[in-house]
Amino acid sequence: MKAANNTLGGTPIGSAAEDKWTISRSKPAILRKALRIALATLNAAGLLTLVIIFAMPFVWMISTSLKTLPETMIFPPEWIPSNPVWQNYADAWNTGPFLNYFVNSIVIAVGILILQMLTIIPASYAFARYKFKGSNFLFGIVMVTLMIPAQLIFLPVYLELSAFKLLNTHLGLILPFASSAFGIFLLRQAFMQISDELLEAARLDQAAEWKIIVRIMVPMVKPVLVTFALFSFIAHWNDYFWPLVMTTNETARTLPLGIAKIREVEGVATWNILMAGNLILVAPILAVFFMSQRQIIKAFVYNGVK
């Protein structure tokens, strides 16, 4: 964007040239410069406020997690506790079978991801590349699934899983998400964009179809696959609703449930322990986010643009 001097919040980008014209015709140079500095300052102050609004809660979370309980009630607050209480993390961890929660979270998120890859790659390839009878109807099922939020049908799914004796099992938490309509939608688009020539060349070599798919086609859509994998893993790592609804005991429960349960174990107002537990849940995600911010933002925003 060439609108470098156009810093007023809410002003559309295209107006830079306009501003320059009106200002240079009506005001002396020194005033123009003062105005520009004032706007730049306002802009910087605004950006800083934004960062504070969005970062402060996290800072407060870390700060609280390192305090003693009486210290959490002192105002004005001490942002960096003079004697950080690392014990809070151990206390949070010991409120429940946290190792168990942790393993469950990983098994479920990874299990879902693997099954999704195995189901969405062939399905999206078939939808993108083959003409077959009933494909419109079958793709219609994908679209309906895409539009129905899973949160809406939890009651019948619960009864179904209970009939299959899958409540309180990893499999019961994995299977409902073994395929992803969103994933099929994204990948199908990617497969459709691959040029036919490449495929023809491979076919002339008499290569088996599955080899063409695995060796040539899948590597070409790798960026989309990575995008989807990030999206899926984060969504299921964070999920609270399904593990809550589909479990009645601790065997298959995940980290988010363990964190929410600290409050029942430690009492409502032990915010220091709660925030320590909270950090155990948030830190891995934030760490991954800082490392691959670009990729993750792309992964989530992609869905909004296509």
Place this chain on the structure above:
Amino acid sequence: MTVWEKLRPYGMVAPAIIMFSLFFIYPIFYMIYLSMFDWNFVSPTKTFVGLQNFKDLLTEPDFRQVLSNTTIYTVLTVTLTTGLALLLALWLNRKSFFHGFVQGAIFSPHIISLVSISLLWSWLMDPEYGLLNWVIGLAGFGKLEWLSHPSTSLISLVMVAVWKGLGYNALVFIAGLQSIPSDIYEAASLDRSKPWTTFTKLILPMLSPTIFFLVIINMIGSFQVFETIAIMTQGGPVNSTNTLVYYIYEYGFRFFKIGYASAAGVILLIIVGILTMIYFKLLSNRVHYR
């Protein structure tokens, strides 16, 4: 074409389609079926009651409050999130390191678990020792009850939802803005078009697919709000934050009125269905396309 070649596409889509049928399509019909029965989940017999569950629901004052809570929550969350996000996008749509950093910061709540966000904001909004009350105290205002008073509880939940969704929405808008070809801006500035005119006559129409997309997915998301309510308020105080999915959850899993809860689920399904259809209708008719 061999038989195998003919069957291949079906074999490839089968695993996904079977999963969708088992865990999405079939449950929808099962839920509609259940909504016409009286069943407590343990009894071996289900009693057919026709549309009685729906009649009960619609005459139940609690359910009316739930519907109105959900609607108010949705309208406020969607308008504030989408509106503020558009302003933010116009402001932050620059490519510099600092702008990138700010974009990352406002986006970060979107990838954080709702459990964390709910606990964190419960602490920030604590009436006694919460940071928010201290901050507004510095500005000279009295303490607020936030989640603990029926008059502020719902709006507090809206605040949290807006805080969480704003960054994502703004970045989708920014992506939308960047897909507008730059020669259009150049033409507008050559024509000496006023900023406001450029915005209403050019940017807004070009962004309309993005706006509709965000409004609809925000609406569908808000209509099924659950986590923040389950963790922060449990529907209270005095039912002031009870919403549809939480209501279904309580009736299904706490009171074991499966038929009644399913009927509420069917009503939610109809609402989401209508929203989805409006979305596609608008997308195919009114929305501006390049």
